[in-house]
Amino acid sequence: MHCIIPGGALDEQDQDQKWISCRPGFLFPVRVISKIFRGTFVKLLRKAYQNNELKLQGVVADLSDQEVFTGLLDKLMAKEWCVYSKKPFNGAKGAVDYLAKYVYKTAISNNRISSCDDGKVAFDWRDYSDNNKIKLMKLDAHEFIRRFLTHVLPSGFIRIRSFGFLANSCKKKKLQEILKLLNQAPKTTKDLPSPKKESIKELMIRLMGIDIDLCPKCKSGRLRTIKSLPNFKDLQYNKYWDTS
Numbered sequence: 001m002h003c004i005i006p007g008g009a010l011d012e013q014d015q016d017q018k019w020i021s022c023r024p025g026f027l028f029p030v031r032v033i034s035k036i037f038r039g040t041f042v043k044l045l046r047k048a049y050q051n052n053e054l055k056l057q058g059v060v061a062d063l064s065d066q067e068v069f070t071g072l073l074d075k076l077m078a079k080e081w082c083v084y085s086k087k088p089f090n091g092a093k094g095a096v097d098y099l100a101k102y103v104y105k106t107a108i109s110n111n112r113i114s115s116c117d118d119g120k121v122a123f124d125w126r127d128y129s130d131n132n133k134i135k136l137m138k139l140d141a142h143e144f145i146r147r148f149l150t151h152v153l154p155s156g157f158i159r160i161r162s163f164g165f166l167a168n169s170c171k172k173k174k175l176q177e178i179l180k181l182l183n184q185a186p187k188t189t190k191d192l193p194s195p196k197k198e199s200i201k202e203l204m205i206r207l208m209g210i211d212i213d214l215c216p217k218c219k220s221g222r223l224r225t226i227k228s229l230p231n232f233k234d235l236q237y238n239k240y241w242d243t244s
Contacts, residue, residue: 002099008177019181022167030085038081044092093101105162109209114219116141153196 018193022028040113049069056064063069088095108123114136115122121144127133139147153159165174179185204210217222 002102004095006164006166010181017177017181019178027085030083031087034081036084037076037083038079041081045076046073048078054197055098085088105207106211107148109210111214 005027005029008019011018011020054063056069063072088098090097111120112125113123119141120138121141122136122138123144124134125137127135162168162171165171165178198206201212203210213223215223
């Protein structure tokens with residue numbers, strides 16, 4: 001789970017709205033957040049157990065015993081939990097761009113899969129512990145499918161949730177109010193940069209990581225266009241089909 005937290009909030013308790021910003025270089029004490037996260041997580045886990053919402057089967061079947069489960073929760077509360085927090089490398093936009101790659105793309109793009117033979121799937125992966133080297137991994141097809149499906153959201157889950165002044169119900173209005181309080185001109189559609197025109201090739205690479213000019217057979221040759229089909233709307237319908 002990744003969270004992007006604004007460095008401030010809109011105070012609406014008084015009649016005169018104001019923007020409350022966090023201190024420069026500081027958002028919240030990480031050790032305090034660790035304890036709060038631990039308490040909240042264990043509380044919800046206990047509630048799910050009491051409401052019979054947990055499927056305790058297989059290697060965790062013994063946790064169906066209330067005394068054993070309570071003992072587990074006690075051990076969790078006795079441990080120091082770690083909440084990792086750091087400043088984004090390239091500012092707010094860099095953090096959003098980084099997360100967007102994972103939010104809007106599939107678990108693995110087709111161009112990373114090198115072979116699917118004899119019940120095995122081979123694909124490229126990046127080893128961050130070894131100077132970011134690209135390596136080849138081969139898995140049984142069932143294990144590959146299992147790993148792929150762990151990226152499929154369960155029914156009822158939402159991939160992206162917005163809160164506070166970024167909630168969809170009030171985002172448009174609140175952002176304009178915040179810009180005024182920060183002495184910045186409210187943005188309109190005219191202020192937005194014109195979308196960059198992309199070719200089909202550029203669009204497929206950006207969204208899917210697929211180079212459609214690359215030969216799907218040899219993975220090295222380049223495909224080239226020899227003829228383009230006419231646009232359907234440009235065709236004279238009666239010329240090609242008998243409508244009688």
